[in-house]
Amino acid sequence: MGTSFGPVDAARWIAVPGPADDKYTRGVVGLVTGSARYPGAAVIGVEAALHTGVGMARYHGAGRPTRLVLQRRPEAVTAEGRVQAWVVGSGQDPDDLDELTAAHRDRALADPVPTVIDAGALPFVERVAGTRVLVPHAGELARVLGRDRSEVLAEPAASALDAASRYSAVVLLKGHTTRIADPGGGLLEVSAAPAWTATAGTGDALAGVLGALLATHALELEADPGCAAPLAATATVLHGLAAERAGRGAPFTVLGLCAELPAVVRELLAG
Ligand SMILES: NC(=O)C1=CN([C@@H]2O[C@H](COP(=O)(O)OP(=O)(O)OC[C@H]3O[C@@H](n4cnc5c(N)ncnc54)[C@H](OP(=O)(O)O)[C@@H]3O)[C@@H](O)[C@H]2O)[C@@H](O)CC1
Ligand SMILES: Nc1ncnc2c1ncn2[C@@H]1O[C@H](COP(=O)(O)OP(=O)(O)O)[C@@H](O)[C@H]1O
Numbered sequence: 001m002g003t004s005f006g007p008v009d010a011a012r013w014i015a016v017p018g019p020a021d022d023k024y025t026r027g028v029v030g031l032v033t034g035s036a037r038y039p040g041a042a043v044i045g046v047e048a049a050l051h052t053g054v055g056m057a058r059y060h061g062a063g064r065p066t067r068l069v070l071q072r073r074p075e076a077v078t079a080e081g082r083v084q085a086w087v088v089g090s091g092q093d094p095d096d097l098d099e100l101t102a103a104h105r106d107r108a109l110a111d112p113v114p115t116v117i118d119a120g121a122l123p124f125v126e127r128v129a130g131t132r133v134l135v136p137h138a139g140e141l142a143r144v145l146g147r148d149r150s151e152v153l154a155e156p157a158a159s160a161l162d163a164a165s166r167y168s169a170v171v172l173l174k175g176h177t178t179r180i181a182d183p184g185g186g187l188l189e190v191s192a193a194p195a196w197t198a199t200a201g202t203g204d205a206l207a208g209v210l211g212a213l214l215a216t217h218a219l220e221l222e223a224d225p226g227c228a229a230p231l232a233a234t235a236t237v238l239h240g241l242a243a244e245r246a247g248r249g250a251p252f253t254v255l256g257l258c259a260e261l262p263a264v265v266r267e268l269l270a271g
Pocket of ligand 2: 136137174175176177178193194195196197198199200201202203204205206
């Protein structure tokens with residue numbers, strides 16, 4: 001039903017910095033992720049964005065996730081400032097979120113730049129002012145659509161397309177085959193990841209990879225918001241190939257997946 005999207009397609013969507021670039025022209029990604037309940041998701045998203053390649057990653061959240069992010073990645077910037085793309089909602093429960101994080105989340109959702117909407121931010125999709133890229137798993141998409149998870153699993157492509165049309169969004173439905181639906185009815189399919197990828201936290205990494213790709217393609221997205229779909233597919237390819245490299249037929253950790261992202265970028269660019 002959809003168009004298969006693979007490494008050769010993905011290679012076209014990696015921004016390579018040139019001699020005239022600086023950290024701001026490369027693109028700044030902002031993350032409002034994690035919470036007191038799920039602080040690890042904050043660390044994973046930042047780790048994934050930095051390993052995908054970005055001029056700067058800003059992180060905004062509560063005290064504990066912020067401390068953990070800085071402990072792991074002192075290059076993350078916690079001061080506020082402009083960003084070219086946001087990642088919001090990974091590791092957040094909208095019914096159990098501190099006021100500071102909720103305020104950061106609401107500011108990010110109102111910013112008219114491309115936004116990755118994950119987990120706890122999905123209920124707020126209609127507030128998102130910029131180009132919307134939803135990254136649900138089947139359970140989350142079922143909640144977004146008000147259906148049973150079994151219905152989404154039975155008809156994943158149609159479900160993703162329905163949500164894309166309903167919310168004028170790109171919808172990346174995660175799974176062994178990941179479907180990327182756009183509001184115009186286009187559908188891309190990516191099957192790059194081994195089943196070992198089904199482990200807690202890999203989705204938080206995917207959101208970070210995608211945020212970095214959106215931030216580093218700000219000009220292209222401004223000219224044509226339709227670029228969000230191939231960029232979402234590219235994030236899925238990078239993530240799947242990094243999982244394959246991290247495990248090589250065996251289990252791996254999410255930080256191990258993130259560590260393989262630069263090698264995957266290098267391989268794709270080499271052709
Ligand atoms: N390190 C971190 O900080 C991490 C933080 N994380 C963060 O945790 C938050 C919650 O995300 P989550 O995906 O775990 O839960 P949630 O969106 O409620 O979906 C549950 C769905 O799955 C199903 N289901 C449940 N149990 C099942 C089972 N045993 N076997 C099979 N199915 C089962 C259940 O369906 P049901 O059976 O209820 O119909 C429901 O549809 C989120 O913010 C995420 O970012 C994670 O990324 C992990 C790492
Ligand atoms: N059977 C599978 N084969 C390959 N990849 C999978 C499989 N199941 C899940 N994945 C991938 O693992 C990741 C899980 O994301 P998600 O469900 O959001 O988990 P979490 O919230 O714990 O990070 C997604 O990228 C998804 O595509």
